[in-house]
């Protein structure tokens with residue numbers, strides 16, 4: 151159904167669609183375009199031949215013990231994987247570009263991986279990340295000269311043709327010319343993008359190399375040593391762009407940055423599973439993928455466990471919470487920079503107290519005075535973590551003692567063991583702390599931790615003493631750990647933070663400490679900031695942590711996920727938030743109207759949910775369907791009813807590691823970041839979505855790609 155819709159839209163655009171093998175397309179009338187298709191099919195066969203030759207030449211895997219051979223084998227294996235991706239879809243685009251000094255345009259075929267002719271080394275396919283490929287994405291039509299930055303400097307020229315080629319399983323399925331020089335329509339048209347967006351989605355996010363948009367490409371190709379912030383409306387491609395940026399950086403800075411020193415922070419394991427297909431498809435492996443909680447517990451070497459007894463999500467989402475409660479929430483305080491300053495102060499005090507006041511005198515007359523130790527500390531690297539400096543001081547005292555002992559030629563073994571005991575006792579006076587110990591000292595002290603209520607401080611002390619922490623305690627603990635002991639592993643080359651509106655400034659500070667210079671992609675949407683009790687309320691809370699010169703800020707307003715009807719509807723929900731909100735701009739992809747239905751009773755509501763789902767399943771074109779409930783308990787009720795009605799559905803729960811697609815029942819707050827072909831918001835009543843819940847309802851509505859319905863029992867939410 152959606153295919154024919156796409157075709158209809160294409161004709162409405164007077165597109166230069168070149169029909170080919172798809173059954174549903176109209177008869178071929180234009181002989182020129184037909185011959186262009188045949189030429190492309192012939193060239194494709196040719197390129198495939200080269201790829202297959204190269205694959206055959208790779209030979210079997212090395213199984214011996216020789217290290218150099220093993221390394222070479224690894225490289226061959228990586229090349230083989232790239233060629234296998236190229237074999238399925240060697241390229242997706244063609245750009246005919248004429249450099250100013252050239253007499254005629256040359257066609258450039260752009261694909262996921264570069265392929266060269268095995269004998270002549272001539273490029274058959276240009277990697278999408280190559281500088282020249284930026285022209286393909288940036289070109290927006292017209293006859294004016296264009297240019298791109300190459301390693302040799304700026305290259306300019308003119309574009310003669312921009313063509314999309316859809317190759318599936320090594321077969322050319324269609325070609326669409328989005329620009330032909332000299333034709334009446336000078337602008338680049340979006341037919342191919344619309345076709346791709348109209349497709350159904352399964353349970354995994356996909357790569358978008360063939361349809362990256364200009365504003366997205368600009369972000370992907372931003373230079374490495376910057377903290378890039380992206381505020382993007384729901385469905386604007388933030389997650390996708392960040393993943394493509396990783397692939398770009400690895401290509402652009404090959405040899406200088408490494409996948410295993412890049413890290414992606416996502417909100418939960420299920421989300422990581424959902425995005426797990428994109429990087430391998432882009433030929434990228436080994437990037438660390440984690441959540442902040444998992445990462446923090448690792449940094450603390452699992453000396454602390456997460457407190458499971460209180461579920462923040464349930465606390466904040468099962469009951470309506472006021473704006474005041476959210477503003478004054480404990481996670482906001484513990485995640486704030488004022489709290490970090492309180493910790494900085496106690497670390498400075500610890501550092502100042504490192505030096506004991508009394509001299510060290512292991513044997514009468516053999517004295518090490520504090521002023522000498524002070525000089526040692528002064529020449530030490532101030533950037534070194536405090537406890538590392540302490541360790542060095544203790545070792546230096548030991549070395550001083552051994553050397554003095556030798557110089558004085560003492561031989562009395564009894565004297566030596568007494569002196570050793572004194573040495574140990576002296577070393578203990580130079581206090582060593584673990585991160586939890588120092589955190590406890592802060593909470594129990596009379597200093598700045600007073601910004602927390604006495605009750606909260608007491609509760610935190612009790613928890614930490616039993617080896618437990620809540621998520622909001624992790625940034626303070628990790629920060630102390632890093633300041634005291636430093637980072638155990640190598641520093642990160644690049645950090646990606648998805649759903650960054652849910653991060654506190656303090657969390658970002660801890661991640662900054664894991665890099666030599668900031669190289670980050672930080673993405674999120676304040677309009678989806680449903681965890682306002684912990685996250686930021688304005689981007690400046692995070693951007694202020696970086697030098698303005700090292701920071702980039704981008705806004706993405708176009709939403710690619712949903713149909714125009716869904717976006718318009720979701721924008722109405724946003725509108726209820728009052729001034730200052732930025733509506734999403736839909737791509738011109740029309741679909742079915744959004745439907746709001748009412749149920750007379752609770753039993754009727756449950757019955758209708760089952761009926762709607764059955765109808766959608768029978769329709770057959772939706773691979774993924776979600777029923778979104780306001781709370782986990784409301785989802786339980788729906789799941790129970792569907793099970794009785796014989797409808798198979800999976801219920802998504804907190805900490806679920808995977809997302810399997812099909813029919814899913816999800817609490818709306820856990821659906822953030824995911825998307826589904828069809829979405830039913832199962833309880834759009836005034837009680838479930840109060841005036842404070844606009845962001846939550848916006849998140850729910852914007853999960854839908856093609857179909858959105860809302861059902862309510864009792865008065866409809868005022869947000870609509």
Ligand SMILES: Nc1ncnc2c1ncn2[C@@H]1O[C@H](COP(=O)(O)OP(=O)(O)OP(=O)(O)O)[C@@H](O)[C@H]1O
Pocket residue numbers: 343346347356357358361362363366382383384385386387388389390391675678710711822823824825852
């Ligand atoms: N240039 C593009 N071409 C094709 N599809 C695109 C493009 N950009 C984004 N999309 C699609 O739009 C959808 C939304 O992308 P993504 O999940 O990355 O957006 P997001 O901004 O992170 O969304 P949200 O904030 O709502 O989680 C995905 O299906 C993605 O494939």
